[in-house]
Amino acid sequence: MTTTSRTGPGTEPVPDSATSEALATDSDSAAASGPSLRKTAPGSASPASGGAPPVTESEAPATDKRPRLLLTVLLAALFMAALDVFIVNVAAPTIGSELHSSGADLQLVIAGYAITYAVLLVTGARLGDRLGHGRVHLAGLALFTAASLACGLAQGPAQLIVFRLVQGAGSALMIPQVLSLIQRTFTGEARARALGAYSAVLAVGAAAGQVAGGVLVSADLFGTGWRPVFLVNVPVGAVLLVVGRRVLPLGRAGGEERNRPLDLPGLVLLAAAVSLLTVPLVLGQEEDWPAWSWLSLAASLVLLALFCGHESRLARRGGAPLIALRVLRHPGIGLAVLRILAVMSVNAGFMFALTLHVQGGLGYSALRAGLGFAPTAAVFGAVSLTWRRWPAPWQRRLAPAGFALTALSVAVVGHAFHDGGDGGAVLYAGYTGVGAGLALAFSPTLTGALATVRPQDAADASGLLATVTQLGQLIGVASFGTLFLNRLESLGVPGPYTSAEAFSACAWALAGTAVAGAVSGLVLRRR
Structure with missing residues (x-):
């Protein structure tokens, strides 16, 4: 379900992606495309926000003195959560053989994390409003770290499935607080840069999950097989907990959010x-x-x-x-929901179908399959962190251009594999284009949607867009994975040629979805 947003009386629509003027105005300038974001001290009221809620004494030192370290802690936790959505994919065959798991068991091991993650995201955002975003983030991080340890030590498929569900619940508590704390800590240009880093980490984590899974499983550290894909989170989570207690605001939110009853x-x-x-x-x-x-x-x-x-x-x-209706009616949120669903569906569907093809059809090892995603991840991160430096007139068109580039690049990858071979040099051009296109479609969309959201609405917007992101990934894996597997089954004899034909059909469907994302802004604007 997508939601179209309408402006209120006397207002104008916000452009598809926030322009430089809208995000970097100072106290003497205002953006023509939307409300201005004045550079104020973190935690103080800004004209764009209509007045931020009061900040408690325990929050002030963290946001005033160490915003960069705060952002580092938040993004490291985000990276772990995004990584864990996909890191188990390439480890699944090893898990199945060592734990004697059925196909349904493996499906639940892979997807149980995403299920509780998606179901509880909005609840996690609301709890952050009531109890304090830093406090809830650390509680979720502790739960996630403990569950990762339990997953790594699991002795059977049932235990692993239960601990993966708990892991997803921990992510649902900590991840909505990332966007909320970015909204409350940074303003103006600093907020735009932080949101760009958020976008880069989110999707790079998804692609890197495949790479890391392949590396860790192939390394077979100390004969532990698949277990390091979970245990790697334990030392990282422990460090983030120690540092997070020093730099994150641990006080409860002020203003009306603190007293809002849970629906x-x-x-x-x-x-x-x-x-x-x-x-x-x-x-x-x-x-x-x-x-x-x-x-x-x-x-x-x-x-x-x-x-x-x-x-x-x-x-x-x-x-x-539970979700403030004014957030759903906010200019730009409806289009952002549609585009984020599209870009995350294409991202997850592309990686899932490609993994099935190169491991199942071409017989690649887990390491080789995982490393194939490295160009996509690297380019996605680079573009997400630098698009704000591009000429301002370009920035209005980056999202539709990104979808168009994604459509073309996915088609190139599908064509490169069509003869059952390894794709050759043109394949890497396609991988690079996919990474750049998805970054241009996602990062400006997210930044534009959140640039003018009021701080008191940060939790609602964070929970909504984080939930949409997870649902987009689930829809992508389910729909395009089903298309690939059904096409493979209909072709009969398994092998590299039939797998290539199935992936080619899937690639055209992915390209069509990207084209729909490119024209979505025109359709909604005319309505």
């Missing part, structure tokens, strides 16, 4: 709706799409409609909905 009926409805959506997306292909999977998808739409109705009624009565 328990809304929480139950949303969690049930997301669960009924994600479980069949994850397990439907493995079970050959039985009747229960379609009933579950239909029920998720019904519950989502009930959730929207409940939130609307609660807001009209003056209550505190």
